[in-house]
Amino acid sequence: MRDAAVGFHCPDCVAEAKRTTRSARTTYGGLRPTNAALTSMVIIGINVAVWLSILVTGGSGSRLLDYLELRPRGFCDLGQGLINIQVGQATCTSHGATWMPGVADGAWWQLVTSEFTHVQVMHIAFNMFALYVLGPQLEMVVGRARFLAVYLISALAGSALVYAVGPIYTPTVGASGAIFGLMGALLVVLLKMRVNPQGILVWIGINFLLTFTVSGISWQGHLGGFLGGVAAAAVLVYAPRGPRRTTVQVAGLVALSAVLVVVIALRTAALT
Known part of the structure; x- marks a missing residue:
């Protein structure tokens, strides 16, 4: 990893991003961001604001938490x-x-709000640090809009798997689904670039080891987010070059989102 003004950069990702320096587009068709950390910092700000709101309204006993967590x-x-x-x-x-x-x-918003909700200090600290490290790298390679799409689809995929197979009365919170999605997305990008993915594989391995060995962690959210990030990134990086690449990417991301909506709708029908 290489120190940057904000966050850290993967040297290979930097090289890939600079490969077409004269272009206003990233390697995979997105607009080249002037500040690749901006989106991640905004997301971090939203998470911290929600955490502080829960903290001042009662912490784990906050009524706001009851509405935001995924149940x-x-x-x-x-x-x-x-x-x-x-x-x-x-x-x-x-x-x-x-x-x-x-x-x-009917509290469908919990599928999204739970991914921006934390209660414990260590939980939000770890997730936001991971976003601070991983987010700018991915945004630098795919562009801001595509990065945001990967993040949100990963978050929704994590929530969808929790909703589909998780305990029906146990609440779930945290941005971990989206963070695992970023790990999966970076893995796909590095493989497409034919770069040694050892660094991100270590991140993924350690985090999945903790997921399945530490009690109280939602493996459904982590696995769902990871698979969502892998699928979203694959759509972006393997879309054929040319004037229709953006159309193919958008269609693929919409199709992924539609699949998640169908999973959520089927689970809702089963529970009601």
Whole structure:
């Protein structure tokens, strides 16, 4: 890794980005960013703002957290660790209990907001550091709009797998799905560039090892995000060169998003 004004740069990624210096486009068709760290810094700012909002409104007991975290199905919180999964929101609130909304009950926004939500300091610190390191490298090679598309598709893919096969009453938060997506995307880029991917493979290996050996970590979110990032990056870097490359890339990313929407819709139908 090479120190930069903001974040760190992979020397091979720098070389690839400079290969067509006179072009206003990146290697894979995106507009060349003047500041490759800008998007990552904005995303970091959003995550920190959400974390601070949760912190000042009660931390793990924040009502804001109840609305932002990903919960496949809602339930009635009776307090003192007791819940009721048989009643709906109206009955729950009419008896003075607290309703915890879920995606299947209409809280679809949780599929996205949960990827910008953190409670623990170490959780947000690790995720934002990873974004700070990995994000600028990918944006430098694919451009800002394409980088943002990879990030959001990875985030949605992580949430979709959590929603599809995760525990239906266990809340999930964190940008880890999107971060794993960036790892997967960088792996695809390096393989396409025929560059030794050893560095990113070490990152991926360590993080998956922690995912499956440390309790309390959502392997569904990590795996889903990784696969989403791999698929999105493959669409971008393997699209044929030429005047229709952007059209092919957009169509591919839309198709990936449509698949995720179908998975979410099928799971919602099953839960309701």
